[in-house]
Amino acid sequence: MAVGSSNDFDLVVLGAGTGGYAAAFRAAQLGLKVALVDEDKLGGTCLHRGCIPTKALLESAAFNERLRHAGDFGLRLAGDTTVDYAQVAKRRDQVVNRMWKGVQSLVRKYGVTWIQGRGRLEGGTKVRVLQAADDGTPGAGGERVLNATDVILATGSRVKSLPGIEPDGTRIVTSDDVLRMDTMPRSVIIIGAGAVGVEFASMYHDLGAQVQLLEYLPAVVPLEDRDVSKELERSFTRRGIKVMTSARFDAASVTVDESGVRMTVGPEGKDATGITAEMLLVATGRATNVEDVGLETTSVEVDRGIVKVDGHMRTKEPHLYAIGDIVGGLMLAHTAAHEGIIAAHTIAGDPDVHPMDYVKQPRATYSRPEIASVGLTEQQCEERGLPTKIARVPFQAVGKAIIGGEYEGFAKIIGHRGTDETLGIHLIGPHATDLIAEASLALSLEATPWEIGAATHAHPTYSEILAETAMAVDGRSINF
Numbered sequence: 302m303a304v305g306s307s308n309d310f311d312l313v314v315l316g317a318g319t320g321g322y323a324a325a326f327r328a329a330q331l332g333l334k335v336a337l338v339d340e341d342k343l344g345g346t347c348l349h350r351g352c353i354p355t356k357a358l359l360e361s362a363a364f365n366e367r368l369r370h371a372g373d374f375g376l377r378l379a380g381d382t383t384v385d386y387a388q389v390a391k392r393r394d395q396v397v398n399r400m401w402k403g404v405q406s407l408v409r410k411y412g413v414t415w416i417q418g419r420g421r422l423e424g425g426t427k428v429r430v431l432q433a434a435d436d437g438t439p440g441a442g443g444e445r446v447l448n449a450t451d452v453i454l455a456t457g458s459r460v461k462s463l464p465g466i467e468p469d470g471t472r473i474v475t476s477d478d479v480l481r482m483d484t485m486p487r488s489v490i491i492i493g494a495g496a497v498g499v500e501f502a503s504m505y506h507d508l509g510a511q512v513q514l515l516e517y518l519p520a521v522v523p524l525e526d527r528d529v530s531k532e533l534e535r536s537f538t539r540r541g542i543k544v545m546t547s548a549r550f551d552a553a554s555v556t557v558d559e560s561g562v563r564m565t566v567g568p569e570g571k572d573a574t575g576i577t578a579e580m581l582l583v584a585t586g587r588a589t590n591v592e593d594v595g596l597e598t599t600s601v602e603v604d605r606g607i608v609k610v611d612g613h614m615r616t617k618e619p620h621l622y623a624i625g626d627i628v629g630g631l632m633l634a635h636t637a638a639h640e641g642i643i644a645a646h647t648i649a650g651d652p653d654v655h656p657m658d659y660v661k662q663p664r665a666t667y668s669r670p671e672i673a674s675v676g677l678t679e680q681q682c683e684e685r686g687l688p689t690k691i692a693r694v695p696f697q698a699v700g701k702a703i704i705g706g707e708y709e710g711f712a713k714i715i716g717h718r719g720t721d722e723t724l725g726i727h728l729i730g731p732h733a734t735d736l737i738a739e740a741s742l743a744l745s746l747e748a749t750p751w752e753i754g755a756a757t758h759a760h761p762t763y764s765e766i767l768a769e770t771a772m773a774v775d776g777r778s779i780n781f
Contacts, residue, residue, distance in 0.1 A: 310336045312648060313428050313447050315420045315594070316455030318345020319352075320625035320637025322404060324453050324645045329411040331649040336447055337413050338420040338430055340439060344404050346457055347634040353400055354480045355500060357393040359667050362507035366669065373706060384508050390483040418442060422595030425621035426452055429595075451620045451648045454608065455641065456594055458587035458626035463492065465552030466583060472557045473581045476501070486510055486579035490562065493584035494521035494544070496666040499533065501582060503668040506542050513576055515548040515566060522666060526678040526727045528693065528713055533729060536670055536709055549573070555581065589627045612656025614644040622648070636662045663741040665734040670710045673737035675744055676725030679715060688718035692750075692773035696730040698781040699769070700761035707731040712770040714750050721749040732763045739767055750774040 310333075314325045317339035325337040342349055368382045408415045418432035419440065426449050432442030460475040462468055470478045476497055489505050491498050494516035506512045514521070514537065520530035521537070521544060537544050550566035550573065557563075562581040567573030589606040599618040602609040608623040610616055616623050622644040625637035639662065646654035666672040682689050695711045702708035710730025717724055726740035743753050754771035758764045765780075772778045 308445060308447050310334050310414070310447060310449045312336070312451050312453065312645075313338060313420075313449040314453045314455060314641075315339075315422070315428055316345065316453075316457055316625065317341070317343045317415075318455060318457050318625060318637065319347045319634040320457075320641040321345065321453070321455035322407075322641075323638035324455065324624060324641030325413050326407060326411050327642045327645040328648065329413050331645060331651075333645075333649060335411075335413045336416055336449070337408065338416045338418065338428060338447070340417065340419040340433070342401065343408065343415065343417075344401050346459075348400055348404065349397060350477050350480045352634050354393045354397050355476070355497075355504075356667055357396040358389065358480075359500060359504050359669075361389045361392065362504040363669055365509075366507040370706060384485075386485045386508070387483045389508070393480070416445065416447075418445070420447075421593070422452070422454070422621075423598055425599050425618040426450065428452060449620075451622065453614075453641065453644050453648075454594065454616075454621065454623040454627065455625045455637070456590040456627055458589045458632065460583075461586055461588040462583045463552060463585055466492075466555055466581075468583060469557070472562050472579075473555070473583065475583055479582065486561075488561070488578040489513070489580045489582055490515065490564065490576060490578040491582045491584055492548075493517075493586070494546070495524070495584065495586070496522065496664075498582075498584035499537075499666060499668040501584065502537065502542055506537075506540060507669060511541075511578070513543040513578060514545070515550075516544075516546045517548055519547050521546065522672060525664070525666075525672060525674060526713060526725070527680055528711075529672055529674070529727050529729045532710060533668065533670070533672065587626065587632065591627055612658075613647040613654065614640055614657065615647070630657075630659050631662055631664065633662070633664065661741070661744045663737045665737060667734060670707075670730050671733035672729050673733040673740075674725065674727040675737060675741050676723065677715065678725060678727070679713075682715060682724055687724065689724065690716045690718045690774055692770050692778070694766060694770040694773055694778060694781045696763075696766055699763060699766050701763050701765070702731055704761065705731060705763075712736075712766045714753075714767075714770045714774050716750045716774045721751065723748060723750055723753070726767070728766070730766070736763060736767060739764060 312328045312333050313336045314321045325335045329335045418430040420428045420430045428447045430445045431440045434441035488511040490513045492515050502512045502514045547569040554565035561579040563577045565573045601616045601618050607629040608627045614622045624640035626632045663675040693713045696702040696708040713727040715725040750771040758768040769778045
């Protein structure tokens with residue numbers, strides 16, 4: 302245990318996003334004296350300008366879309382619904398504020414020392430913090446030097462643009478800008494069809510904006526299973542979202558004036574045309590926050606912005622761990638939390654802590670339809686030369702989906718033809734991001750498709766899609 306002054310700790314966590322505070326709370330539960338340091342608000346990107354506010358907007362958008370179909374359920378509304386985006390934004394901020402207060406209360410509950418300020422490593426076990434003043438003014442609260450037995454670096458990432466395209470916060474924006482706005486455009490061009498791009502495309506479309514979605518690679522959500530990518534593009538196109546994959550453009554063609562944004566773009570190998578919109582959203586990934594955190598004072602290895610760690614999140618510097626976006630992996634909040642918990646147990650001396658396994662980490666995208674997956678894609682199985690047996694079952698085969706009026710999409714389960722091992726589970730459709738929990742547990746417990754299907758799933762529920770698909774891997778589905 303740490304002894305001495307109030308600046309001595311068993312563990313200092315530098316970065317208070319989802320991974321950082323999860324690590325701090327678990328370490329405190331394990332009996333360690335912990336300090337949590339961040340120059341920003343407790344909760345980090347996910348809570349304040351990422352997962353939570355984005356999903357709050359998507360919830361309003363999905364509700365608006367559902368109201369359009371009220372008549373299908375025998376409900377007559379007085380008139381057309383009108384989107385009050387200022388109120389949508391207000392609710393977004395209320396959700397964030399409520400959850401922020403919740404995390405603050407947990408800091409007190411677990412006895413973690415919260416220090417708001419800019420922290421910088423001085424070697425592997427010392428952190429110098431330029432503190433914020435009591436009123437929150439950055440750097441005005443003096444310096445504090447923290448001595449630790451161990452340190453976890455969890456400094457996260459930031460949005461990045463494309464070379465030659467400079468966001469101005471109004472016409473050319475990033476996701477950070479969108480999550481500060483209380484107005485929405487009537488039309489938007491989105492560059493990048495990864496998780497962030499397709500979520501905002503879905504949200505803006507369902508709130509009434511015209512959306513054009515551009516993706517450099519040949520498929521939207523390119524990290525997902527190819528069948529899922531194809532299904533999402535079909536769904537978006539049916540709804541009226543204009544999707545262009547293999548999109549090519551010159552950043553110099555992007556111009557801005559009072560009416561909006563213009564650019565010239567076309568599919569690879571084909572003629573380019575001019576397109577316009579009120580706003581251009583650049584959703585082309587994130588850059589890790591590894592600059593000016595003192596890594597040069599350590600023996601940490603950094604490769605193209607990624608901090609190298611082992612399966613227990615240890616860096617090359619003794620007693621210095623790294624988690625979250627800075628270590629690459631999947632760059633997801635829940636994955637960062639899992640990494641943080643692994644690091645905390647390792648630091649506390651738990652002999653049974655398991656190493657990080659990214660294949661068994663679930664992925665979730667909150668577009669409409671939702672996407673969720675865990676394990677290997679079909680293309681990854683092919684790359685590894687794995688013999689597979691695969692089943693796909695549409696949501697239309699599930700009674701609860703028909704009842705709910707949302708039944709596009711499918712579940713796909715990939716099994717190993719020789720060992721019966723479950724290799725991957727992929728969902729696109731209603732409640733996919735909730736349903737993936739069962740799939741994640743199945744992979745963690747090494748359940749075979751037959752074992753997943755043999756478990757009784759209540760009827761009628763959306764979860765039956767997994768049971769039917771799992772049984773279909775061996776040709777034994779009951780309802781499909």
